[in-house]
Amino acid sequence: MALTLYNTLTRQKETFKPLKPGHVSMYVCGPTVYDSSHIGHARSAVVFDIVFRYLQEAGYKVTYVRNFTDVDDKIINRANERDMDCQALSEIYIDEFHRDMDALAVLRPTLEPRATEFIKEIIEVTAKLVEKGHAYVVDGDVYFDVRSFASYGKLSGRKLEDMEAGARVKVDSRKKDPFDFALWKAKKPGEPAWESPWGEGRPGWHIECSAMSWSRLGETFDIHGGGQDLIFPHHENEVAQSEAAFGQQFVRYWMHNGFVNIDSEKMSKSLNNFLTVKEILDQFHPEAVRLFLLSKHYRSPVDFTEQAMKEAASGLDRVYSCLQRILETVGGLDDDFQISGHWSRFCACMDDDFNTAGALGILFEAVRDVNRLLDGDLTGDDQVRATEAGAAIVKMGGVLGMFQEDPDAYFEGKKEQAAQDGGFDPAMVDDLVAKRSQARKDKDWGTADAIRDQLTEMGVAIEDTPDGTIWKMA
């Protein structure tokens, strides 16, 4: 069983083989920290979180680098609007990004470098490119000369000629070619700047990733990831910079995740339909968000809708109900997650270019198998098999970053959250429920049903179980 993954560079699935046996080096483009993170950032983070987790599960030591872009036009503009400095602004959004991603159970990468901490390396790579004739200086700006890099366009599958025919690029007469891009930008008033051989200035966008990946992972590394929109120009430019500077292959496997649409529409500033992670987590359980994001293959677009989220939330309940049922009926899980066979089938899906949708299918099969076993006469053998399958569910969940909560705590948490959202005191509900229970005991069905109707109107659902009545938000 070998991991295969789709390589954007070659446009096909390839068997994954790291440069150094047993060790994987991975770089993913992180956010530009000038605003709150949205569901698209969450998808990218969750997708590569799965890659990170699964590679480790497969026994690799993984060095995972994800950067913060903390100097850039958007940050400068936003900081000026708010009359604060760029660093303070970045700090706010880095903290917020961490809070959001922690809430989503996204593991912290091994390293999280910031562009402004690598100015020295950025200048070093830029100088090398100038030296080698791949870059030129104009009025304190330094531009990469795309014509000097013969394979420019190989990642995105474009030719310079074709793109220029499209002609939607601004022509800058100082550039040799419209597609030449800035490595270094001369200082303008009100902008942060650093000393450089070309005068005071700041780095262009693309160069930071070349510099930081080189510094932390070397001239060639295994996996580079990011959103599909970064393929061109950002990643194309990274390839050009790094390979022109160091004269060897930059990245061995390129992985790109698809977009998140909102109600079938692309998220965009103009449509004003950005959904922030915070807004979503206000409404849905973090694991439901992960379940939603992972229920479709990472390279396909995924459509965020209220209905899809509710379905994910229902699915999450189903799994937790199952885990709770195991704990209640047989008291615990088995240690051996391999026996039931679900785990190996799960891995086969994950090995196939991280097919999380297929993998989730296996997980839900395990849930059904457990329920079937527990529906039987519970002979010792069935109980053991149920706990084995249950162990597999938790194990699979671990790779997906889900089902890590105690089931009782999960349902209790949901109830508290719901009561809070409904704006009433749980004690009052408990009181009504107690009254109804008494009425039921007296076989006073009229009163019992009246109370139930009253609770229903409040949005509270009643569940009569053999151990008594419990309630939750409908």
Added chain:
RNA sequence: GGCGGCAUAGCCAAGUGGUAAGGCAGCGGACUGCAAAUCCGUUAUUCUCCGGUUCAAAUCCGGAUGCCGCCUCCA
């Protein structure tokens, strides 16, 4: 104008040559005072359409139609 992707049940979605996973909703059953919740069962002779290759195709090839993305900052 250039490049690329997608089209599988009511909805979402796996499946890349061997005879259609899974989820949600629906329906039937168990359970219940009746319900709800939960659990079980069940729902595509067929994979947008038309040709072709093959003993065999949702899967490969050619064509048509429809939808979408990128080529400009963007996860």
